[in-house]
Amino acid sequence: MSKTSRHIQTLVLILFAAYALAPVYLVLLASMRSEADLFSGPLALPWPINIDNFLRVWRESGFAAYFFNSLKISAAVTVLVLLSAPLAGFAFAKMRFAGREGLFALFLAGLVVPAPSVIVALYGNLQTLGLIDNQIGVILPQAALLMPFSVFMMRTVMQEIPDELIEASTMDGATLFGTFIRIVVPIARPGLMSLTLIVFLFSWQEYLLPLVVLQTETLKPITVGAASLQGRYGVDYGGIAAAGLIAFAPIVVLFLIMQRSFVRGLSAGAVK
Amino acid sequence: MKTILALATGLTVASTATAETIVTQWDQFAQSGISAAGPAMDELIATCQPSLGGATILRTIAPSIGIRDSYRLAVSAGKTPDLAYTWPAASVLAGYARVGALALLDSYYEQYGWDHVNDFYRGRNSHDGHLYALPMEQDLMGVYYNKALFAEHGVELPTTYAEFQAAAETFKAAGIIPVSFGNRDRWPATNTFSLILGLTAGLEAEQAVLFGDEPWTNPAFKQAAETFQAWANDEYFPRGFNGVGYDEANALFLSGRAAMTITGTWVLQDMIRGAERIDLGVFMLPPIADGVPAGTMWGEGSQWQMSASADQAVKDAAAAYLDCLTSDASRQVWVEKGHTVPIGTTPDELAEWGADPIVQEFFAAGLATPDSNFYDLHTTLPESVTQVLYPELQRLVGGEVTADEFLAAMQASWETAIANGERWIP
Amino acid sequence: MSDRTAYIFLLPALVLYVAFVALPIAQVVGYSLFEWDQGIIGDFAGLSNFERMGGDTVFWAALSHNAIWVVLTLAFPLMAGLLLAAILAERNQHVIRWMSAIYFIPRTIPLVVAGIIWGWIYNPIFGLLNYMLESVGLGGWTGAWLAQSETALLSLNVVGAWTFFGFCVVIYLAAIQSIDPSLYEAAEIDGAGWGRKFRDITVPLLKNSTLFLGLYAAIEAMRFFDLVWVTTQGGPGYATEVLTTHIYKTFFLVGDFGYAAALSVVLLAIVLAISSISYFLLRAK
Numbered sequence: 001m002s003k004t005s006r007h008i009q010t011l012v013l014i015l016f017a018a019y020a021l022a023p024v025y026l027v028l029l030a031s032m033r034s035e036a037d038l039f040s041g042p043l044a045l046p047w048p049i050n051i052d053n054f055l056r057v058w059r060e061s062g063f064a065a066y067f068f069n070s071l072k073i074s075a076a077v078t079v080l081v082l083l084s085a086p087l088a089g090f091a092f093a094k095m096r097f098a099g100r101e102g103l104f105a106l107f108l109a110g111l112v113v114p115a116p117s118v119i120v121a122l123y124g125n126l127q128t129l130g131l132i133d134n135q136i137g138v139i140l141p142q143a144a145l146l147m148p149f150s151v152f153m154m155r156t157v158m159q160e161i162p163d164e165l166i167e168a169s170t171m172d173g174a175t176l177f178g179t180f181i182r183i184v185v186p187i188a189r190p191g192l193m194s195l196t197l198i199v200f201l202f203s204w205q206e207y208l209l210p211l212v213v214l215q216t217e218t219l220k221p222i223t224v225g226a227a228s229l230q231g232r233y234g235v236d237y238g239g240i241a242a243a244g245l246i247a248f249a250p251i252v253v254l255f256l257i258m259q260r261s262f263v264r265g266l267s268a269g270a271v272k
Numbered sequence: 273m274k275t276i277l278a279l280a281t282g283l284t285v286a287s288t289a290t291a292e293t294i295v296t297q298w299d300q301f302a303q304s305g306i307s308a309a310g311p312a313m314d315e316l317i318a319t320c321q322p323s324l325g326g327a328t329i330l331r332t333i334a335p336s337i338g339i340r341d342s343y344r345l346a347v348s349a350g351k352t353p354d355l356a357y358t359w360p361a362a363s364v365l366a367g368y369a370r371v372g373a374l375a376l377l378d379s380y381y382e383q384y385g386w387d388h389v390n391d392f393y394r395g396r397n398s399h400d401g402h403l404y405a406l407p408m409e410q411d412l413m414g415v416y417y418n419k420a421l422f423a424e425h426g427v428e429l430p431t432t433y434a435e436f437q438a439a440a441e442t443f444k445a446a447g448i449i450p451v452s453f454g455n456r457d458r459w460p461a462t463n464t465f466s467l468i469l470g471l472t473a474g475l476e477a478e479q480a481v482l483f484g485d486e487p488w489t490n491p492a493f494k495q496a497a498e499t500f501q502a503w504a505n506d507e508y509f510p511r512g513f514n515g516v517g518y519d520e521a522n523a524l525f526l527s528g529r530a531a532m533t534i535t536g537t538w539v540l541q542d543m544i545r546g547a548e549r550i551d552l553g554v555f556m557l558p559p560i561a562d563g564v565p566a567g568t569m570w571g572e573g574s575q576w577q578m579s580a581s582a583d584q585a586v587k588d589a590a591a592a593y594l595d596c597l598t599s600d601a602s603r604q605v606w607v608e609k610g611h612t613v614p615i616g617t618t619p620d621e622l623a624e625w626g627a628d629p630i631v632q633e634f635f636a637a638g639l640a641t642p643d644s645n646f647y648d649l650h651t652t653l654p655e656s657v658t659q660v661l662y663p664e665l666q667r668l669v670g671g672e673v674t675a676d677e678f679l680a681a682m683q684a685s686w687e688t689a690i691a692n693g694e695r696w697i698p
Numbered sequence: 699m700s701d702r703t704a705y706i707f708l709l710p711a712l713v714l715y716v717a718f719v720a721l722p723i724a725q726v727v728g729y730s731l732f733e734w735d736q737g738i739i740g741d742f743a744g745l746s747n748f749e750r751m752g753g754d755t756v757f758w759a760a761l762s763h764n765a766i767w768v769v770l771t772l773a774f775p776l777m778a779g780l781l782l783a784a785i786l787a788e789r790n791q792h793v794i795r796w797m798s799a800i801y802f803i804p805r806t807i808p809l810v811v812a813g814i815i816w817g818w819i820y821n822p823i824f825g826l827l828n829y830m831l832e833s834v835g836l837g838g839w840t841g842a843w844l845a846q847s848e849t850a851l852l853s854l855n856v857v858g859a860w861t862f863f864g865f866c867v868v869i870y871l872a873a874i875q876s877i878d879p880s881l882y883e884a885a886e887i888d889g890a891g892w893g894r895k896f897r898d899i900t901v902p903l904l905k906n907s908t909l910f911l912g913l914y915a916a917i918e919a920m921r922f923f924d925l926v927w928v929t930t931q932g933g934p935g936y937a938t939e940v941l942t943t944h945i946y947k948t949f950f951l952v953g954d955f956g957y958a959a960a961l962s963v964v965l966l967a968i969v970l971a972i973s974s975i976s977y978f979l980l981r982a983k
Contacts, residue, residue, distance in 0.1 A: 005892060009785045016782055017800045020864065023815045024803065026826060030818070084710035097704035103712070108977070110719050112969045114921040116942040117962035120949050121725035122718065127349030133332070144718030147711050176703050205808040207924045212950075215334050215342055217303075223810045227928050237818065244814055248807040255806045259799055263868050341950040348737025348955065367953075371736045456845065458931055512822020514934040515845025524823065656952045667935035672847055 024252075030241035053242035057229075061239065063246055065218050066225035070204055070247075073135055073142070073221055077203040078196055080143040081150050086192065088147075089154020090180060094166060104155075110148035115208050118145075123212060133215045141213075142203050150195055153265065157191030158184065194265030197258055204251055222247045293327035293583075295590045298346075299357040300339045300574065301610070312610030319605075320596035327589035340364075347373045352579035355590045359574040360651040361405060362396045363696035367654060368577070369399035370693070375578040377403045380591040386598070388616030392645060395698030397575055406594050407572030409612040412638040413467050413648075414568060416525065416543060417532045419551035421448060427531075429553075433471075433560045440508050443531045452530035453509040454521030461665040462649050462658070464534055465500050466569055470646025471557060472496035474564040478647050483697050488683040489676070492561070497668060497675035499560055504669040514670050526550060537634055538573060541611045544628050554634045556641055567644035571651060572615065653686075654694035660685040723966065729959035736953050747960035757961065760932075760939045763851055767919040767940070770852070775859040776911055779866020784900050786867070787874045798871060801864035809861065813928035816857040820844045844930050847937035854938055857925060862918075866911055873907040874900060906980070913976035920969050941965050 031053050057063045091097070092104050122141055123132070131137030161184060169179040185192070207223040214220050220228075226243045229236075255262050303310035310333065317329045332353070334342050339358045346352055352373055368374050381389075381403055389397075389407060397405040422429070422439075425446055430436035440450035455461045470478065473492035480486035481493065503509060510516060510524060518535075525533040526546035534557065543552060559566055576594055578587060596602060603614040607625045613635060622632045649661060660681060668678040689695060730747050733740035751757050782801065786794050804812065819826045820843035828840040843853040877899070885895050923942035926932060932939035932947070941961065949958035 013782065013785060013797055016778065016863070017797060019860065020801050020804055023812075023819060023860070024807075026819065027815055080714070084714060087707040088711035091704045091707035095704040095707070097701040100704075103708065106720065107711075107715065109970060109973070110715060112917050112921070112973045113719055113723065114923075114942060114965055114969060116921075116923050116945050117965050118719060118722040118726065120729060120945075120955060120959050120962055121722035123345055124349050125718075125722060125725075127346070127351050132346075132349075132351070140714065141718040144714040147715045147719070151711055176707075180707075201806060205810075207808065207810045207927075212345075215332060217333065223808045226808075226814065227810050237824075240814060244811045247811050251806045251808075252803055255802070256799060259795070259802075263798075263802070263872075344737050344950070344953050348953075367736045371738045373736070373738075456930070456933070458933055510823055512842025512845045515820065515822045515842045520821070520824065656954065659947055659952050663933060663935045663939075666933050667847075670845075670847070670934050672935055 027241045027244050030237050031245050033238050053238040054246070057239050057243045057246070061225075061229065061243070062217055063222070063225060063243055066220055066222040067246060069135070069219060070221040070223070073138055073210070074200050074203040076135075076139045077143045077146065078199045080139065081146055081199045082192065082196060084143075085147060085150035085195065086154045086158075086185070086188065087180070088151045089156075090158045090184060092151065092155045093158035094161070094163070107148045107151050110145075111152060113145065113148075115145060119208065119212055126213060132213055133219065135214070135219055137213045138206075138210045138221075142206060142209055145209075146199055146202055150199060153195060153198075154188075154191070157188050157195075161187050190261065190264070193258075194261045197254070197262050198265040201251060201255075201262070293325075293585050293589050294330050295324075295327055295355055295582075295586055295593065296330045296332070296353045297355045297357070298332050298334050298339060298343065298353040300334055300359075301357075303333065309606070309610035309612055312605055315609065316597055316602055316605055319602070320593050323596060324589045324592055327586075327593075329593060347371075350581070352581060354579050354582040354586050355576060355593075356579075357408070357574050357576050360648075361407065361572055361575045362651040362698070363654045363694075364651070365397060365405055365575065365577065366399040366696040367694065369402070369404045373580055374404045375580045375582065375587055377406060377578065377591070380594075381406075384591065384595040386595070388598070392570075393572060393615060396571065396651065398698060399696070405575040405577040406598065407575040408598060408614055409573040409606070410570060410615045411537045411573045412568050412570045412634070413463060413534070413536045414554045414634055414637060415532050415534050415557050417553050417555060418525070418528060418530075419553045421528065421531045422553075429555050430558055433558050436558055439531070440503075440506070444507060449510045449524065449530035450508040450532060451503065452521045452525035452533040453513045454516030454518050454524075455514050455666060455669065456516055456520075457518045458662040458666065459650070460518045460521070460535070461500075461669060462661055463536060463569075465496070465665055466646065466649045467534065467557060468500050468560060469493065469496040469649070470567060470569060470644075471560040471564055472499055473561070475567070475644050475646060482647060482652055488686060489679045493679055494675050495561060497678050500665075501668055501671065501675060504671065509669075514666050522546070536569075537613070537631075540628070540631055540634065544630055547630070552630055554630065554637055556637050565644050566641045567646055568638055568641055569646045569648045570638065571648050573612070652696065654689045654696065656692070656694060657682070657685050657689050726959045726962050726966075729955055730963050732956050734953070734955035734957075737955055739955075743956060747956045748964075750957060751960065751964065756936055756939060756944055757941075759936045760941050760944045763938065763940050764920055766851060767855060767858070767922075768916045770855040771858065771862065771915040771919055772912055774855070775863035776866055776908070776915065778859070778863045779911070780870050780901070780904065780908070782863075782867045783870035783874055784896050786871060794871070798864070798867055801867045803864070804861045805864050807861070809922075809924035810928050812857060812861055813925045816860070817844070817929050820853055844938075845934055847934055850930060850934060850937040854925065854929060857929075858922070862915070869907050869911055870904060873904050877903050909976070909979060913972060913979075916972050917969055917976075920965065920972070 032049055032051070088107075092100065126132050126137045126141070129137070131140070165183055165187070166179055169183045170176060174182070205223065206221075207227065210221050210224050211227075214224065226240070226247045229240045229243050299313060301309040301313040313331070317331060321327075321329060339356070343356055343358050347368060365374070380386075386406065393407050394403060397403055397407055417429075421443070425442050425448075427439045427442055428435070430439050443450040453460070453464065472495050477486070477490070477492045481488060481490065504513070510521070510530065513521070516524070521533060522535070522539060522542060523546070524530050526543070526549060528550050556566060556568055578590055582590070598614065603617055603621070604625050606612045606614045607617060607622065607627055613622065613627070613631065619632060619636055619639065622635060650658065653661060664673070664678050664681050667673045668675070673681075731743060731745070733743045786797055789797075818824065822828065822842040822845055825843070827843065831837065831839045841849055844850050881899050882895055885899060890898070920941065922940065923946065926938055926940055926943050927946070930938045932943040942965070945958050945961045945965065948954050948961060
């Protein structure tokens, strides 16, 4: 390949990197500027660096609560999924039973269910169960909506475990559940790690469900909090930017650290 | 203090209430922020509770963006809160009354003599001749203006529509946005259009359409739609106004880049706070069509409504509580600490209770208009029509449809709503 | 292995799934057959809620926007992802790791936050995009972006693409890395340039990844909501109305549960149709 075309290709790579990062940089910039700067040039450098906006939204706008709510809800969803999806995935991958194809198709159909289309009925059900304005009312449906993806992914992971290992263990007299815990889980650990990260990411990003279910400010997660800042704070762009940054920075950092696991999880099933 | 207040409220203790009586309340008074009335709400609950015969008020705060939707869902699930302070009144309220979700308040009106609620407000809180809600705060629309910009460009306060247009042209020529306006949030245009409609068609022509058989596609309504569109075409508004938020429009005005903005008293506190930078004034938009009297839109911001399915003891306690919340002493708390102006509050009281001068000015200017009160389409149209009005107004001011097309679309959804029995008539 | 053990393994996932997804879907289908007033159920209405869709211009507008969204997604982020992956594949491990991480970052940002950020960029008055256009002398190109019906959907799609192209890069990259290098070597011996190798080897061999991403994009295009809701709420007018926002408004704002349920059923049917087609296409390879 000629030098020029290689340079052009490099330029393309860089341009798209700018496309990806420029908005993120903009938020970082805005989060460090004061309200008074609003009408001055939007690209002016944030100097001296100030974290007033972060302190303000964290302390005064309830962002500490939003943040920990997100953490709590996402962690609970993740635990629920981890306790159920691997077992189901294992059953679909390694066990023969009546109705297997039908049940798997049932899950597969759920892979694409749009949340807005079930919310119409879900809301009434949650009312009946007394789970409106309760974080459990977000956690259970959230885990359920992520279940098809998780089961599908776990089935793929479990299929790769050699049958001989399982047979050897059960022939030694271990129960299937014992085998699952002692043999399957350790082997599937990278897959489980990916599942953990993806489920956590997806539930951290969820907006509609908590928006509809939760009413009390102190129960809401960070996505709902950040969106409500738009109305509540009007043109306090600094505050909104700081809030936005709090909402995604932890996930971005987590992603950068665990990149490999993330990517493997998201592309599960795509490149088979 | 408590005993005095109990005396002031007439000691109307709900006889059936017991210590087990709990009144669940949903309201939208924010706890923090510049104009937060939440603390005033808490204070009044503490004040009123002792006179309720042992009943307790259990408060849930829903933010104003959410309460309208949350309330409907609660009603549909049969979990209507005993007491709710929500918006808007009239047509939406009537919808709930129609399906039997709300308690009748006629007898409580009589028992407690809520006479500060005049016929106009009673009409807005009625369905089929019965009262279903108690309004509390009142709001009105007007024009906020930047006194310094008016002085600098030698513009006098407009008293006729021609003067208003001339003022707008003067500012435009000077590179200043005449009227700050942002309609990304979809609802602000409805307020502006309602005001233009009143000042163009007049009250009677509005009633002929809203409560009579006259179609939307009539000449007076067409003139109103054309006026609104002309403002946009003549660049009275900032560029891209359909992509500018309501708060951003207010900020644009407060930054001194726009000479006026047309909105209601509900943002007074934010305006006062922002007015550190500009010299703030208010005036009433003059009549647009010939022969239409001056006027504006008054209305309750929100209203208290009671669940039909609440126990009698709960209803009685809630009514006693509402009476306390709207007492003279409580009104003072609402003005002083809640930054709101309850119905029945006089200009003298506003002055005495230390309301901001601009608050007093606004209400005085509103009271000075003759007794013609235009209809706010938000509260007059059923939700199904409002949800057509929002996008259609965006298209009208955005220049995507003509006034005729706009009115035809409104007429179509209006007819459907009437056929479905959704129309509200006071 | 008995069937019973299998069912016990399945039970936790199944219970959650049935209670909070499958059952509500069945209920929604039921709801769609009734009349509703202010969220209170009325008479049996047969299929009249579905018949209403024929004359509901907003529904058809929304559906066409979903379709346009699919096309735009196939045209931009997918192509960009393919091109970037093909270029990246020839760089060293370090570059691959860093660049794909950078491209992927937007995907980790909640769509709500992405919507807020891009809302500022597009803001007609305070926005960065107009500011930049003006400062480089392209003042005539400034616009109201999300506030004009001609540009609104396209501008919004740029945001959607922003969150999606990195995902495409990652998927394509993994697929390219599994292509037998000897194919490229053979082509080089034949004197093929980069462009020809890309066209004759990379693109055809990535057919399955393209199929997967295309179907994934199509399903996402039918389901997306957050992005529209925090930026335009379907406006201006109906310019960015999509099925999910139409459902949301009909349900929450108008309170017409029956029609909202009917719209939900249609949305579900479309999405399930796309996914069954994809299932068979991917299986048939």
